[in-house]
Amino acid sequence: MFLKTNKLVRGAALLAALCGFTSMPACGAKSGLNSGPPAPTEPECYRDEDCAGSGDACIPVICDLDIPPVKEGADPGGHCVELDPIDCDDNDPCTKDACDSFTGICSYELATYDLDGDGYRGPLLGKKAGTEGSCGDDCDDTNEAAHPGGIEVCDGVDNDCNDIIDDNATFVAQGLEPVRVSTTEFDYADPAGLAWSGESYVAEYTSGQGKRIFTAPLTAAGNKLPPGDTMLTELDADSYGGQLIWIGDRYGAVWQDRRFENYEIFFTLLNDKGEKAIPDVRLTSAFGFSLYPSIGWNGTEFIVAWQDERDEPGFYNVYAQRVDVNGVPIGDNVALTQDIQGFGNEAPWIAVGETSVGLTWGIGDTNYRWIQFQTFTPDLQPIMPEPISLTDGNTNARGQYVVWNQTNYVVAWHDESADPKAIYAAVVEENGAVSVTPKAISSPGTARSRFPNLRGYGNRVLAVYQDNRDGNDGYELYARMVDALLNPMTGEQRITFKSKDSTGPIAAFGPEGEVGVLFQDYDLQTTPAQQQVFFTRLGCVAGN
Amino acid sequence: MRRLFLILGFALGLNAAVFTAVSGCGNTVIEIKPGEGGGGAGGNNTSSSSTGAAGDAGIDAKDALPDYSDPGCPDASPPEPQEECDAFNQGNGDCPPGDGCYIFVQYPDEPCEQELYGTYCSPAGSQGQGDACGGAGQCAAGLVCVITGFGTQCVQLCPLSGESGCPDGLTCEAIDVEGYGGCF
Incomplete structure (x- = not known):
């Protein structure tokens, strides 16, 4: 809402400045032609909401109030103006950049997860954990027993992220009755x-x-x-x-x-x-x-x-x-x-x-x-x-x-x-x-x-x-x-x-x-x- | 990984249903339609933090899932099978000469309705165990045409419990007609 209020104030200031120009019939200039005054410019809008595409604070469209009221007490009109879209790109590949269309506020969620809660994040899609630009160094974010610096034990997990699970262990049938x-x-x-x-x-x-x-x-x-x-x-x-x-x-x-x-x-x-x-x-x-x-x-x-x-x-x-x-x-x-x-x-x-x-x-x-x-x-x-x-x-x-x-x-x-x-x-x-x-x-x-x-x-x-x-x-x-x-x-x-x-x-x-x-x-x-x-x-x- | 084997015949050839009823009988389903795939937003988190704690971006590490109760379907007895003949006992006189006894399944229209299955007499086909088939009636008596994941083929019917009677090296596995298995 702060953003919209700001735009309205700026539109009103622009209208005041334009009234100083000579070619503006509404300001009293004479043409010399016997055709009567030109029809007043029809306003495109009176408020931001009149403009197509308004309502998305990330791609703002405002009503620029540049047309004076046709008579005293009437509302000034204007033209719809598209402003520059909000740029939320923070140039950080480790965040998901997004703009809230209602508030126009940028958010920067981390792009990787720590699903297993071991304090280490998994890598970005298509990246190997721990490599440059991977934004995460957990080689197995499905298991909290696996992360950089972990100690390898017999548990079916690559505890130390060396690409080998249960290094050198072998497996034997338990000889137990199936359940x-x-x-x-x-x-x-x-x-x-x-x-x-x-x-x-x-x-x-x-x-x-x-x-x-x-x-x-x-x-x-x-x-x-x-x-x-x-x-x-x-x-x-x-x-x-x-x-x-x-x-x-x-x-x-x-x-x-x-x-x-x-x-x-x-x-x-x-x-x-x-x-x-x-x-x-x-x-x-x-x-x-x-x-x-x-x-x-x-x-x-x-x-x-x-x-x-x-x-x-x-x-x-x-x-x-x-x-x-x-x-x-x-x-x-x-x-x-x-x-x-x-x-x-x-x-x-x-x-x-x-x-x-x-x-x-x-x-x-x-x-x-x-x-x-x-x-x-x-x-x-x-x-x-x-x-x-x-x-x-x-x-x-x-x-x-x-x-x-x-x-x-x-x-x-x-x-x-x-x-x-x-x-x-x-x-x-x-x-x-x-x-x-x-x-x-x-x-x-x-x-x-x-x-x-x-x-x-x-x-x-x-x-x-x-x-x-x-x-x-x-x-x-x-x-x-x-x-x-x-x-x-x-x-x-x-x-x-x-x-x-x-x-x-x-x-x-x-x-x-x-x-x-x-x-x-x-x-x-x-x-x-x-x-x-x-x-x-x-x-x-x-x-x- | 083994797979359920699906009978071909009554099953194949069903046109795609008009998928409008995504909830019925209390069974809730989330449906996507072509062109309406989600954006992968990962929840409704609107945090503006760039240094969130572990497991942010719409989820938290551990204990993140809500409680959910599937409403399921009301209890109902299955319909009686429509048995015209004994598919495990071909040639017992249930069917005319030259016919075989085949199994069928008829899928219901609504999620909580039950399927109808049974047996019927039909002229016997000639395809044997493991032979390709394109529909019911191509297989010899005592066999059924099924989708297997490794070619649609005729397989010998077998009982899922007790002695299967399958040829050596084959096992009796489920097909989607209650009470019947196929030798694979």
């Missing part, structure tokens, strides 16, 4: 997500073939904490959990459901107990199915990617959506792929790197498939002009997964027709260069390994997967550590032992270097045996 996580309310459940907040895990799982998605906080041993199972979706709409990610003070969760008839992608925020904190945010509204969402966090924004049918019935492209820390979508859905030779782009998985977003997905028919990979900027523009294929299309490669390994991406998948039918992996740099070509990282012999899930430690990668080599009436879960060049560092450890299929592992860093594993297994206590969700863990053995 059933899924509720007894339904006779079937699938694992969806698992993440550690620093104080507890939250497990996400789908029950009853999509009747409900549940979350449940778990102790390090997998036992439920209050409030127990919480419904993430409270309607029977074929909901299916996508993924769960902890960002330092909250979880982001994505899933698909068809509450609006068509399958669409939804997002929400959860507190550290897994309870919903905001209403469901619908991310898609286009034609056709939107399926299989994956989520990442780049320190400032969530990135959600999924396969989407909107462009052509029966064919899919991968789309993505940026979402801010409060769950507000940023911009619109962005297409990340296009149809290649009539093949749809399916089952995306994303990971967030230092300056990029890494995306892997599959294309092909039901027997011959390629594993694709491409990187994008934080605002989802391609870094690599074209995707690369990590397989040659002569085999049935699927189950793709990508993890950021502190300095590059590791992409893994399984192959249903290659020899061996193993877990394969490759290392890809942010610029798209393949620094380690695809190689088998499991050795199933004549059996098969499937559905890899990875954890990156910087100088090594932990792979957890299912494998049916042991003939124990189906699949069991195995784990193996490989180095940064994907060479084995350990043997393949079997981590489940009950008969019947143990499948679909999801690994998460836990406390004291442990790795929690959520998976599906048959509950042999039920008749008939039901497929339910269980938790087990790997222990950390500190290295030198």
Whole structure:
């Protein structure tokens, strides 16, 4: 308001000065022409509010009162004048500069966050923590135990920000009986997500073939904490959990459901107990199915990617959506792929790197498939002009997964027709260069390994997967550590032992270097045996 | 990461709904429409400080989230399945010769309505396990056409509990028709 008052005073002063000029008929000059006095100039405005565009104090438009009143006692009129916009740019890349349109006052919020409350801020989007212009030096703002100067301990965290997690530690199966996580309310459940907040895990799982998605906080041993199972979706709409990610003070969760008839992608925020904190945010509204969402966090924004049918019935492209820390979508859905030779782009998985977003997905028919990979900027523009294929299309490669390994991406998948039918992996740099070509990282012999899930430690990668080599009436879960060049560092450890299929592992860093594993297994206590969700863990053995 | 497998047939071909009802039956949803994406303002903080404390810019470190209660949907019993035949027991005489028994799902129009599912008889297709398909009826009896995330294909039906009966190396995983799984 101060700004507007000032402008009105200045307009009145200008009017007084103009009355001294001779060409102003209103001031009494004679023309000599027999045409009568010219019609008085019609005022454009009498007050600021009469001017188009007024009301935004950041782009001020005023009524310059330069026309005297037509008669005594009338209001003076004037012309609308656009003044210079308020310039709030402080030339500091570490602040978000904004002008309040009501007050015209500039604000300068810090552009980086300290979500984990450890006193260190994460970097700007696309910047490496601690580098010039990054405006933050916390290499992991999702965990207060990680920051510059931290002391490395066995906890699944890069405590000292040297790009290596739990330096030189190895992992061993605990040999403990897995704990059933899924509720007894339904006779079937699938694992969806698992993440550690620093104080507890939250497990996400789908029950009853999509009747409900549940979350449940778990102790390090997998036992439920209050409030127990919480419904993430409270309607029977074929909901299916996508993924769960902890960002330092909250979880982001994505899933698909068809509450609006068509399958669409939804997002929400959860507190550290897994309870919903905001209403469901619908991310898609286009034609056709939107399926299989994956989520990442780049320190400032969530990135959600999924396969989407909107462009052509029966064919899919991968789309993505940026979402801010409060769950507000940023911009619109962005297409990340296009149809290649009539093949749809399916089952995306994303990971967030230092300056990029890494995306892997599959294309092909039901027997011959390629594993694709491409990187994008934080605002989802391609870094690599074209995707690369990590397989040659002569085999049935699927189950793709990508993890950021502190300095590059590791992409893994399984192959249903290659020899061996193993877990394969490759290392890809942010610029798209393949620094380690695809190689088998499991050795199933004549059996098969499937559905890899990875954890990156910087100088090594932990792979957890299912494998049916042991003939124990189906699949069991195995784990193996490989180095940064994907060479084995350990043997393949079997981590489940009950008969019947143990499948679909999801690994998460836990406390004291442990790795929690959520998976599906048959509950042999039920008749008939039901497929339910269980938790087990790997222990950390500190290295030198 | 495994995925839910979606039946193709009754499901595919549904046109995009007119997405006007963003709240119904008490279930609250925040919706964005094309061209109306948010600006990423990160809350309504109007602080003019340039030296804010940790976790500013619309959020605070820890304990930043509000309490929220999802209103959910009212309790309701699911509709009875419309079972015309036994999909796990093909050739038992439920269907005419040359027909197979197939499963279907019909999605509801409103968020809190329930889906209708069941079985029906239809001329049997010829596509086998893992073969590509483009809709219901292309798969052989006892199989179902599903969207998998690795190609839309025919898969053998299986029970999710007990013995799956799946071919060696395949597991019985959920599809979006209650009571039925597919071999993958």
